[in-house]
Amino acid sequence: MNNEDLKNKITELFPTATFEEGGEWVNIFIDPAQWKTIAERLRTTNELAFDYLFCLTCVDWKTHFTMVYHLSSTIHRHALVLKIKLERSNPEVETVCDLWRTAELHEREVYDLFGVTFLNHPDLRRLFLTDDFIGYPLRKDFEDPINMIKL
Amino acid sequence: MFITNYIKDIFNGMKSLLTGMKITGYYFTHHKEIITEQYPDNRATLKMADRFRGEVVMIHDENNEHACTGCSACELACPNGTIKIINKFELNAEGKKKKAIDTFVYHLELCTMCNLCIIACPTDTIKMEPNFEHSVFDRSQLTKVLNHTGSKIKAGVE
Amino acid sequence: MIEELGTTSEGYMVINIGPQHPATHGVLRLVMTLDGETIIKTEPHLGYIHRSIEKMCESLSYRQFVYVTSRMDYLSSHMNNHGCSLVVEKGLQVEVPERAQVIRVLMDELTRVASHELWWGAMAMDLGAFTPFFHSFRERETITDIMEETCGARLTMNYICPGGVMADLHPDFQKRVKKFVALFKSKFHEYNELVTGNIIFQNRMKGVGILSAENAISYGCTGPVARGSGVSSDIRKLYPYEVYNKLQFDEVLETGCDSFARYMVRINEMLQSIKIIEQLIDQIPEGEFQAKTKAVLKLPKGEFYQRVETARGELGIYIVSEGGTTPYRIKFRSPGFSNLSALPHLVKGSKIGDLVATMGTLDLVIPDIDR
Amino acid sequence: MLSLENITNTIHEWLNATFNPTLALLSEFVLIGICAIALFAMLGLSLVLMERKVAAYMQLRLGPNRVGPFGIFQTVADTLKLMMKEGLTPDGADKFLFNLAPFVVMIAAMMLLAPIAFARGFQIWDINIGVLFLSAVSSVSVIGILMAGWASNNKYSFLGAMRSGAQIVSYELSAGLSIITIVILTGSLQISDIVNSQENGWWIFKGHIPIVISFITFLIAITAETNRAPFDLPEAESELTAGFHTEYSGMKFALFFLSEYINIFIACALGATLFFGGWMPFHIGHWEAFNQIMDYIPSSVWFMGKTFFLIFLLMWFRWTFPRLRVDQLLSLEWKYLLPISMINLLVVTVMAIMGWHF
Incomplete structure (x- = not known):
């Protein structure tokens, strides 16, 4: 499916999704509340069959967070970028590790470095940092005066 | 048939093991294949590749002159803050104030030999030397001053 | 908190494999629950070598951040640099000269x-077989010597830079690569005789660490791990970059789904890489080795994603640019991280010896996982 | 012709002529003790060096070459280092058993030296159940290993010890069965009888294919019993760090290390005695002239040559093969080696009764 068909199909399935121009793939913004149902549809709909989540990350925009999911299909070889805006004070989003198993570690990484809580995640703990670490290093406002090396 | 398979298994297994032993046996008897380099002993003959990046040095000619203008392009290009350039102003022949380097500080302990400073240098003053024996007893010895004492800028380099 | 190492209430033994353990080639730590020798549960604990490269890159310019990625997966540092350079070139829309493209591909395959x-x-x-390690280093050393001569370093080369490559090929390059290819071909049969054909080795590998195609996709496995399960995932074939679409080579696929299949994929991949090198080595086009780029690179506002095939699988580089000289956010989708996530599933119910065999075929490089 | 037999006889006669018989016997004990310990040290040092050199040459390396010419003092230096090192005892360990274990292993290895015939007439104790003694005492060392694994209070050690137990107990069977084939042919358990029975040819040549099969079985079994690769599961370093001796350091570790090599030597000496005629030179039937020439080579050289050839074989195995998995180790024994050696035993028995061997 090329990008145009993909866009049409997605508008048909999820009328609430908004598109973002630019980039080589279709970028859509969706509502965090709908994310789980959309994810299930994307995974199971035969024409879409997004079975491969190849990148999961988060971007700190200072005012809000954006979860970015790069999805691809190993059958149709098309790709889709999903973005979810999260509020900065209490970022929460549904987990997708039951649909794409790779999300389990990736979501733990995002939880560790950004502090985004993934609801219903089976084992949401810090991945890289120790459990008693304070702060989320990849946030833009993270400061670590003790460990920073000044030259 | 069970028995034939059983014997065949044993036979094939033994054969595969003997093939492996043939290889090691070959190398055991052929000492010419040994590839060990006896490092500290072969120091005299050991030749590093010309491009090997071991440390940054500043090129000085026989008159103890270099081409560094103190533009600090290398300092900006360095991702680690390895290079620190301290400039001074000196009077040239016409009595005008001119910027020149006082000290070119190079922190070898921070350097990752990425070659970015060499590329950034507009006057090709610094280059990479294939020297790899950097071990010292004290870390402070790794902080080096690259411009030699009493050296000055070559005439005609801007 | 680090959980109590000891015995669980069910009477299972909890032991550590790593972070300092001969089986983990790095600082991977696996906490395993064992019933005798049988693995009940495996839990990877990461972060022992986490340098937060992603955060570091946010303050480095587009020329500088490339070198950091050599330290990620240090065994495929060329491919990492390649990916970074490609994504910057994609953003800048720079056309890389063909000579540089060929050099890059040659270096990647080496x-x-x-x-x-x-x-x-x-x-x-x-x-448990020590000898192959030394035998493989004989050939590997030849490659690192070639790298040293042309790129100036043996492991973290930092040779590929945005716009092309850092320096032109060494005059001896072609001669030495041909010599290496000849050496490799004359010694390759020993790999099969010493290890592949060995009955003990085959018994250790066959039927161990089964990863079905469906799971391989779901766990996001790429590279030889996915191809061992019959999942076509070679970026060089699927999304060709540089001159890969002009080359004759096969994507190695095995359908065994077990450790032996993954092993065979890598063994055959070496031959395919040699095939690529042979095709290119005599046809390095003349010309510039670097495109003209500005001294300070500025990516336009937007998002850029580029994937390359490293030795371990698909490396994705996701750059969010705000139009400045440094990336706003950078994310490395490293192949090892996803491949590792399949490990607990792969070793469940098998013996400790199988864990070692399975972990070996995943080919984990810990700095790649921890970044 | 200088032979060890003459030396021992001279010493024996001189002692008996000078002192009363009790004192002579006692001083012989002391002499033998000194000899045994010296032999121990020499064997340990030379075998470790040999292992390193063999490994190095198979791995395209030079091996130790810095301490002394060709590195021959490397192992001496290592031994010195191990002696200087602090012998740590872990806090949670069972201190008594932990410290006892290396000595148990060592004593078991030392006892095994007694019935070995090193040369013509050079044997500490020609006991009439020599072979039985050897195979019985060699399994005592497993107690030391189990002790070490248990007392260390370390999970790797524990797993290693358990593996070792399973391994040695099961491989004892096929080792025993392959030894019995020779005992059947010879009709005696005494080492000297077994050696003398090979005066007109070694059993490996006289005994047709069944003896070759039992030799191979024996070789595999002793590789497993001495915990060497590909059967080094008790100390599988990529799985269990160092297995049963993870917690040992300094001299206690050195004792484990040394006893491993002594065990290899004993096992190979036994193999050489049973299948290759021990110190018996290479004789072919009644070719008197040929046999005479062979007799000129001293018997101790024959014995050591054969033993070191077998040791070399074991080292060759070690530096070629990957390790087996624990269940494959047991299935190899119970599914392959044991049935084969049982059938082989039957064949040899028939052969012995019918007198088909040479």
Whole structure:
């Protein structure tokens, strides 16, 4: 499916999704509340069959967070970028590790470095940092005066 | 048939093991294949590749002159803050104030030999030397001053 | 908190494999629950070598951040640099001269062979055979010598830079690569005789660490791990970059789904890489080795994603740019991280010896996982 | 012709002529003790060096070459280092058993030296159940290993010890069965009888294919019993760090290390005695002239040559093969070696009764 068909199909399935121009793939913004149902549809709909989540990350925009999911299909070889805006004070989003198993570690990484809580995640703990670490290093406002090396 | 398979298994297994032993046996008897380099002993003959990046040095000619203008392009290009350039102003022949380097500080302990400073240098003053024996007893010895004492800028380099 | 190491209430034994353990080639730590020798549960604990490269890159310019990525997956540092350069070139819309493209591909394939050589030796060492490690280093050393001569370093080369490559090829490059190819071909049969055909080795590998195609996709496995399960995932074939679409080579697929299939994929991949090198080595086009780029690179506002095939699988580089000289956010989708996530599933219910064999075939490089 | 037999006889006669018989016997004990310990040290040092050199040459390396010419003092230096090192005892360990274990292993290895015939007439104790003694005492060392693994209070050690137990107990069977084939042919358990029975040819040549099969079985079994690769599961370093001796350091570790090599030597000496005629030179039937020439080579050289050839074989195995998995180790024994050696035993028995061997 090329990008145009993909866009049409997605508008048909999820009328609430908004598109973002630019980039080589279709970028859509969706509502965090709908994310789980959309994810299930994307995974199971035969024409879409997004079975491969190849990148999961988060971007700190200072005012809000954006979860970015790069999805691809190993059958149709098309790709889709999903973005979810999260509020900065209490970022929460549904987990997708039951649909794409790779999300389990990736979501733990995002939880560790950004502090985004993934609801219903089976084992949401810090991945890289120790459990008693304070702060989320990849946030833009993270400061670590003790460990920073000044030259 | 069970028995034939059983014997065949044993036979094939033994054969595969003997093939492996043939290889090691070959190398055991052929000492010419040994590839060990006896490092500290072969120091005299050991030749590093010309491009090997071991440390940054500043090129000085026989008159103890270099081409560094103190533009600090290398300092900006360095991702680690390895290079620190301290400039001074000196009077040239016409009595005008001119910027020149006082000290070119190079922190070898921070350097990752990425070659970015060499590329950034507009006057090709610094280059990479294939020297790899950097071990010292004290870390402070790794902080080096690259411009030699009493050296000055070559005439005609801007 | 680090959980109590001891015995669980069910009477299972909890032991550590790593962070300092001969089976983990780095600082991977696995906390395993064992019933006798049988693994009940495996839990990876990461972060022992986490340098937060992503955060570091946010303050480095587009020229500088490339070198950091050599330290990620240090065994395929060329491919990492390649990916970074490609994504910057994609943003800048720079056309790389063909000579640079060919050099890059040649270097990639040489690195791939070197990486697989090291893996092969380390894999055999995991299984208790020490000799293959030294044998594989003989060929690997030839490659690192070539790298040293042309790129100036043996492991973290930092040779590929945005716009092309850092320096032109060394005059001896072609001669030495041909010599290496000849050496490799004359010694390759030993790999099969010493390890692949060995009955003990085959018994250790066959039927161990089964990863079905469906799971391989779901766990996001790429590279030889996915191809061992019959999942076509070679970026060089699927989304060709540089001159890969003009080359004759096969994507190695095995359908065994077990450790042996993954092993065979890598063994055959070495041959494919040699095939690519042979095709290119006599046809390096003349011309510039670097495109003209500005001294300070500025990516336009937007998002850029580029994937390359490293020796371990698909490396994705996701750059969010705000139009400045440094990336706003950068994310490395490293192949090892996803491949590792399949490990607990792969070793469940098998013996400790199988854990070592399976971990060996995943070819984990810990700095790649921890970044 | 200088032979060890003459030396021992001279010493024996001189002692008996000078002192009363009790004192002579006692001083012989002391002499033998000194000899045994010296032999121990020499064997340990030379075998470790040999292992390193063999490994190095198979791995395209030079091996130790810094301490002394060709590195021959490397192992001496290592031994010195191990002696200087602090012998740590872990806090949670069972201190008594932990410290006892290396000595148990060592004593078991030392006792095994007694019935070995090193040369013509050079044997500490020609006991009439020599072979039985050897195979019985060699399994005592497993107690030391189990002790070490248990007392260390370390999970790797524990797993290693358990593996070792399973391994040695099961491989004892096929080792025993392959030894019995020779005992059947010879009709005696005494080492000297077994050696003398090979005066007109070694059993490996006289005994047709069944003896070759039992030799191979024996070789595999002793590789497993001495915990060497590909059967080094008790100390599988990529799985269990160092297995049963993870917690040992300094001299206690050195004792484990040394006893491993002594065990290899004993096992190979036994193999050489049973299948290759021990110190018996290479004789072919009644070719008197040929046999005479062979007799000129001293018997101790024959014995050591054969033993070191077998040791070399074991080292060759070690530096070629990957390690087996624990279940494969047991299935190899119970599914392959044991049935084969049982059938082989039957064949040899028939052969012995019918007198088909040479």
